[in-house]
Amino acid sequence: MWRGIGILLLMIALSRLGLCSPPFVECGGNMLYNLAESKIERLRSTLDGDDIDAKFVGSSHGWIVVLNRSNHGLLLWNPITQVRINLPSLLTLPDPQINCCGIVSKLILSCSPDQDVDQCRAMMIFGPLDRLAFCQPGRSTHWTPIGHFYWYKNLYWEADDDDEDHARRYADCVYSTTQKLFFCYVMWRLECWDLGDLECPRICWSEIVCYTPGVASEQETMALSFTTASYPNVMIQKFLVVAEEMNQLFLLDRHVCLRMGPDGTYRPLIYFGKYRGWDDHFPHQTFAFDAFKIDYISAKLIKTSMEGSLDGLAMFIGKNHSFAISTPTIHGLEKDCIYFTDTNRHQPPVGSTYGGHDIGIYHYATRTFSDCFYPRNTNKIKKIVPAPIWFTPNESTH
Template sequence: MANWSELPEEIIDLVAKRLPPYPNEFARFSCVCKSWNSVVKKQKSNIIRFAPWLMLARSKNDKQFKKGAIRSFYCHSTKRLFNYYLPQAKRTRCWGTPYGWLLTFGLDLKIHLLHPLSRVQISLPSQPTFEHQHQFDAYCPEHLCQSYFTKFALSSDPSIPESGQCPLVMAIYGEIRYLAVASPGDEVWTSVDCSRSNYQDIIFFNGHFYAISCDGMLRIIEVNTRQPKATDFASPPDNVYICSRFYLVELSGDLYMVERAFDTTDDLPTIPCHNETTYFVVYRFDFRSKAWTEVEDLGDHALFLGNNTSFAISTSDYPEFKENCIYFTDDHSDFYPHGFCDMGIYDIENNTIEPFNFDDHQLSTFSRPVFFMPTL
């Protein structure tokens, strides 16, 4: 059989130009080998933009399912669900980013940055290098994967190192949700001001990390010091509900906070007590007054929240998405059975939720659904 990687570049280029105009087709093409990937990268300007993908659990219908090497993805651009061979994500829980990379935490307790389309991995310090390990001494690896980390955020795109430096990665970890930072090549994670805890989200914005606590307090994180520390930066909005969940997201150069409210439901005979999303409230931050203002219209933008670094897109660039809406996934810490998954599309103007519907075998309490922005 001929070695496809040895085809002349001009032949590969001709084949690539005849692919269907779907991002997942280019993704599969680019993963054949390095030479094919190189051709696709040169054609980036001619390829339609990658819209956010929803990464689901592995498909049990695939022969590789038992090996854990197959993951299912939903592409909104094409309204298609497809399976993708990704052995690097085997036995891992994943978090998404807007840079095309995933954060993976495996049953071997190792943590990686993973670019799923090229399958490139970058190692980060492992889980045992975090402080406060005694809280989880009795936990098995699977339980750790499900509950140890809340969020990750990157300071930059790992594919484009700034000044030759690898990006900083910040994590919310542990039972009390502390902060810690590390870079590829570090031996351990460095904790941030352990007197502060109970964080719910983090973001790198205008050159600084910001974190939001469970009571809505915004803090700025100083990382360029021997001992990183968190400093109170702004109080929560006056009418915020402290039992909600909070997210930080950048939109058109401004910092926003999103409040996600829940209703506790226990009236379904086959599903135990669980929290179900009921509504969202969006706030924009004013750095001059250090105050939040409620926003009722995102214009032609949509937000993506959940097991990912929160991000926004313009629906003018991606018309397949609904404007003034919030796309959200199930990032609860509760261990629900497969029959329930709290994710959908929230219409801000109409205050309605349209749920995502997938087969149960594509949902998992171990590997929760996650949004990310694919890149080649």
């Protein structure tokens, strides 16, 4: 098992960005990997004994989101300045017996609360059904759920009566500082939210995102079953990315093989019997990405497939607030690449030798992968505890 390195840190001019894991409580610090300079740094941690059961559930605008699983508390923690800001507890959510089971899929900020506390908003995807809620960090005493909880007849499609209580699961959310709006992806649909008025959160528009298959990713999916007769078990994860300099929204499809063999092909699930149980020796692994531009013009959503290029961008996705860098080579990064970490949405079996390991760099032009600190070779994969997460210190911390 690999020990988590703390924060993967990447130097960008005066700002730093990188990959991070939760704190090493026993040594009182965090290890940070500087991606641009390929070196490890150490930061002192002020998280105390009350936070020993802490879990990192997000990263945004220079803050790490910490969930205390023992008391359902949430806080923002700046590992550079060691400042802490308490967020409303998960116990303030509706149906706490359901939603307070330690599930926070994502939590992002509109800005750093120490820069503009009046305009700062936190948006969270929470609970076993991946619902949506928001608050004002440092001011709110409770979380406010927003969005429709279920699909309804005639609202999104002509549903049968049996489909009316089908839960809506939010997959990702992102904030545009240029447009001052949140964008959320929820089951084939893109929503745009204005949370400027705390008393009246407003959905600006909601449009269906038509399915667009990626030719290359479909070929790569079929290649997974080259040595087997069964179709591979694949999960597609959705990520939204905003390139602020271009004022452009992107949608990424991340294709994850749920059981990857050492030869790069899918391994079917095998049941060995009552005493040995299921074969769980093969880890999940990302094997392809598809990228699309998303534009909303004249009240119409336009989705454009990107072939062979990401317009020179470097994109960073995972449990962090997704972002893009327009001039990556200046900062020691590679252009047209997706830097990704494990989201842990596919939880490995208890006692498995893997988990938190799905990390790497995807070269979009050549559709190839390279390592990012940890090896991608399935023969070398080990469980990474805690799982890394991208972290971007804000300028006020320097």
